[in-house]
Amino acid sequence: MFKILRINMSDLSIKKEDIPEKYQGLGGRGLTSAIVSAEVDPHCSAIGPNNKLIFAPGLLGGTNCANSGRISVGAKSPLTGTIKEANSGGQPGGYLSRLGIAALVFEGQPADNKLYKLFVSKDKAELSQAEDLRGLGNYDTVERLRKTFGDKAGYVSIGMAGEWKLAAASVAFTDQDIHPVRHAGRGGLGAVMGSKGLKAIVIDPTGGEAAPIADKEAFKEAAKRFAKAITDHPVTGQGLPAYGTDVLINIINEAGGLPTRNFSAGRFEGADKVGGETLNKITVERHGTPTHGCMTGCIIRCSGTFLDEKGAYVSKWPEYETVWAWGPNCGIDNLDAIARIDRACDDIGVDTIETGNAVAVAMEAGVKAFGDWAGAEELIKEVGKGTPLGRIIGSGAAATGKAFGVRRVPVVKNQAMPAYDPRAIKGIGVTYATSTMGADHTSGYAIGPNIMKVGGYVDPLVPDGQAELSRNLQIATAAVDTAGLCLFVAFPVLDIPDALVAIVDMLNAKYGLSLTGDDVTSLGIRVLKMERDFNERAGFSNVDDRLPEFMKIEKLPPHNHVFDVSDEDLDSVYKF
């Protein structure tokens, strides 16, 4: 039976409890959002003792289901003030599942302001001081912990940014190579972890078991069908394995929706130099690995290994959104610099999307020039040093806009927009505006139907139909995030009818249930409603579900559109 571990950082006690009835049938985002919504005062300080920080693998975690090892992190967000869930690949999610842990719930705050680490294994859960790790980046932190806890463990940690409680601070998870390169990046969850005095979690799965399954045969058969759907689909079977997520650079550029120089244009002249094709090419030239999974059980393997010109490891392949945030959005076309920045972000522990946007905003203010990749590298170093300038950047795009008096700041609910301009790709604009998380592409990835013609097609430049599209995607995504599946399974799920059936079959086989596809929809709706309810109690309403003014008054070249989905349409997203 899965358990919840409650770790009280005020008195350093740990309590194991059965999953309360109200949380049963939930995992991943569904579980983190249920706990935050039920247990956290929406008015609390996000970095105070009354916030809670929750780690939860998904409902299919710890099984042989492909790409099921994601881990959700939830809390009230220091960046947005809303509820927040950010999920990550890497090893820890699957390891927690193998230990029979449905969730780690961190509560309170140490009175002594000291740093601690949690060790979890089959036999024990133990807090101990971690002052020796203070001030270390994620790489050094993991390196230090490996010496004690070895290579069998998975590591969760924060870098300096989390310790400093910066609003762009992320939570790092180690990948299969025990590098801290997978991150729950968005919304400042690393700051919540820092506010709890929690520097790291070490998860040793030794002796743990695959999750119990009610009907093993049925599960195996469904898992096989699901895997086939993933490998059959051109995006997950071919595009992502070959070029990584960075394959999108040229696609989104062609679509005129690649935000360039702080969202002032939709095409970047240097796109090809930083796109997935180039990434693949230089990786092969440098004898790196272009196809590599971020977690055990991944069969998409979109994450390559980035080597420098001398063949030394720099980082995992930077994701599309990272390449964009620090590349086109800053007018930068230097992939080596971007990879170094990606590594620095992973090490310091900051969201690449938020900080890249912050730097673009700073560039608009003239702090550095657009295109100045050396300047961008200087700025990320400032973040790592915790200088005042670094703290501005590390507090995100909105904070940077405030500090430097910039009007064009691409945020919703204070969270910076990812790599798709809503004026050229209107479905994603609806998601940014209405997501319970602030501007977030992953919560309703309209790029599929708008651009890639996956799951049908809705013209990206036409306002009509985008609200319905986003609503359906947001519901499906909430369910996928609850299952613990990598969001990229949405590609086959949207195009190959049997993929969703296979997921339902696996849930039924694992838990001895008899769910239907409609139940998955209901689950997604239930999660969104809990999140929305929290946000309403925190003071958010439909009036906050809007894009920033400049997107309604400044036309984006080359299509020269503004964002013109009506407020009525935006308000219709949550009418279910």
Next chain:
Amino acid sequence: MFKILRINMSDLSIKKEDIPEKYQGLGGRGLTSAIVSAEVDPHCSAIGPNNKLIFAPGLLGGTNCANSGRISVGAKSPLTGTIKEANSGGQPGGYLSRLGIAALVFEGQPADNKLYKLFVSKDKAELSQAEDLRGLGNYDTVERLRKTFGDKAGYVSIGMAGEWKLAAASVAFTDQDIHPVRHAGRGGLGAVMGSKGLKAIVIDPTGGEAAPIADKEAFKEAAKRFAKAITDHPVTGQGLPAYGTDVLINIINEAGGLPTRNFSAGRFEGADKVGGETLNKITVERHGTPTHGCMTGCIIRCSGTFLDEKGAYVSKWPEYETVWAWGPNCGIDNLDAIARIDRACDDIGVDTIETGNAVAVAMEAGVKAFGDWAGAEELIKEVGKGTPLGRIIGSGAAATGKAFGVRRVPVVKNQAMPAYDPRAIKGIGVTYATSTMGADHTSGYAIGPNIMKVGGYVDPLVPDGQAELSRNLQIATAAVDTAGLCLFVAFPVLDIPDALVAIVDMLNAKYGLSLTGDDVTSLGIRVLKMERDFNERAGFSNVDDRLPEFMKIEKLPPHNHVFDVSDEDLDSVYKF
């Protein structure tokens, strides 16, 4: 007939118009809020072209009514995102009235990013370039302008902070000595002025006339009664003239409500060293002026002149809130340092309350130590230089809390609290929570009835009755701000029945009306409703009318109370 001047900063055109019917019968805050509410999109960028910046003297401006020369400045606030009105003493308000100008309305934004100044006289209104003033503080700006426009004019200007569009930037108004020491301080209105490319306004009243009055005899008689009420009341007749507003330091300290070291205690051991009695004493010792009016027609004259040890002018007497913000709230007991900082704030053009709070928050984070007055002076210099650290401080307390990961941040709607702790003086807590302006003592000054026993008495430590108290004060204040009267007239108005009658009589005599006291109440309610309506459309609701969490969970010594006015009570304030 009074006119509105509309100054379009996009095309540099100026239009004079009659007061539209919907704005008639309004002045000061009533007029600025009416224009903002009717004409500004609540979703616009506060520093973008669609915000408007409005200057309006009050309904009694330009008359011989005592203390009637205040000027209101209105816009959407870059700090709070709400509607904003901040008003100031000084000469420009009365001068505008004498020119027959009910309001200056600045619209748009110059495409060339250049700085401009507006010159207004009896015969003309003219925009001209002001690039030569770029980067100058308010003192140098006024000094430079005086050489051209002389000593008969009144000057309105922004310092560097306004040019940089910092959220704590103020708008400066010259006093009778032509020093830029009276400020519309709160809510970042200087940033709005900067965003309009407006460095200064020069108002030459030469040839202007006293405002036309329908019944001069009746007005004169009522004005006399009003003046008598002011001089008869002990606060306005004796306390304020002798000790300035700083007289409150020892009073509020005694009450246990003097926020000390970033709102961690309610009494400061060094209070007496920075209180009004000391201020008066050293002023007399240094042959300064302890009793001095900030504007023509002031008969309270609470603003002395602060001289340094050698007898040289430093600044006007720092106000109580300034002395508190940079004194007790930073653990500082050095009045000379505080006066130098006050001068620096006036020169740079930042709100002393917001920046003092920001520095206290930074001190809590360890940027400087509490009590380090030299460190505080260094920080205000950083603001003046526009360094990253200075930009953090200049963006206010909330921004500083974000940058340095501080949980105890005393703000409501992102605006820092003034010099009264809501846990020990609960009526002012209701005003902070529910004001349309964010935390603002001037919008419903419950200190009168809670502490000074002016206008009755409500025990400051008891939660009951505070909501009703604050409601009535907020209504009365909105009316006083509309009349253009100095808020200190509220002391006699609350205690001497004839004072309100005299105000009504003056309004009737000036405009040929037959208002009653009830009409004044209706006017106040009308203004609050317009402001509240704007805020609701901007996304604010009763859920935002709350104090920060720490005031509900941390007890304030010496009374060891938390803020315990119920949410229901807070929500009752706007039920009228």
